[in-house]
Amino acid sequence: MICLGKYFRIFVLENKQMTDSELKLLLEKQELLLKKLLELSQRQFAESDAVALDELLKQKDSYFDELQKLDPLREKWHKKYNRPLGQEEQKLDDNIQDLLEKLLLSEQDFEKIVGREKNAVSLQIAQISNQMQYRKDTTRQRPLIKNMTT
Numbered sequence: 001m002i003c004l005g006k007y008f009r010i011f012v013l014e015n016k017q018m019t020d021s022e023l024k025l026l027l028e029k030q031e032l033l034l035k036k037l038l039e040l041s042q043r044q045f046a047e048s049d050a051v052a053l054d055e056l057l058k059q060k061d062s063y064f065d066e067l068q069k070l071d072p073l074r075e076k077w078h079k080k081y082n083r084p085l086g087q088e089e090q091k092l093d094d095n096i097q098d099l100l101e102k103l104l105l106s107e108q109d110f111e112k113i114v115g116r117e118k119n120a121v122s123l124q125i126a127q128i129s130n131q132m133q134y135r136k137d138t139t140r141q142r143p144l145i146k147n148m149t150t
Contacts, residue, residue, distance in 0.1 A: 023077050023085075026070055027092035033067045034099035041106040045113070 040060050047053040085093055 018073070018077050018080055020081050020083075023074070023081070023089055024092070026074055026077065027089060027096065030067065030070050030074075031092055031096050031099065033063050033070075034096060034103060037063050037067070038099055038103050038106060041103055041110065044110055 037060060040056055040063070044053060044056055044060075047056055
């Protein structure tokens with residue numbers, strides 16, 4: 001049902017002439033990419049390893065790049081075929097809108113978590129810095145013990 005990989009690239013992305021039926025292919029591809037992005041967005045909450053999180057973010061960037069390539073194609077299609085969406089196309093478009101909203105919420109939640117962690121780390125750094133400053137100041141001002149002769 002969903003046109004993927006090599007066929008999609010050859011048929012849609014490299015094809016100069018768009019047909020009326022290609023909108024469904026574009027919508028299906030967009031829906032698939034958004035589902036993958038949403039899955040990765042949810043996985044980033046559970047990822048504790050920095051290297052794995054970095055790899056996950058690279059995958060997300062790759063999917064975003066693919067998604068951005070579809071926007072001009074959809075625009076081109078809408079300019080050429082100025083017609084309302086069909087029933088299946090409308091269903092796909094509604095699902096895409098729903099996925100976009102879920103993705104936005106997920107990314108905003110992750111941003112909040114990262115912000116809280118950043119604030120906590122900043123507070124810890126400030127406390128460590130204060131401790132280091134305190135230790136520096138107290139080592140310079142040690143009380144001198146005089147040798148007393150009796």
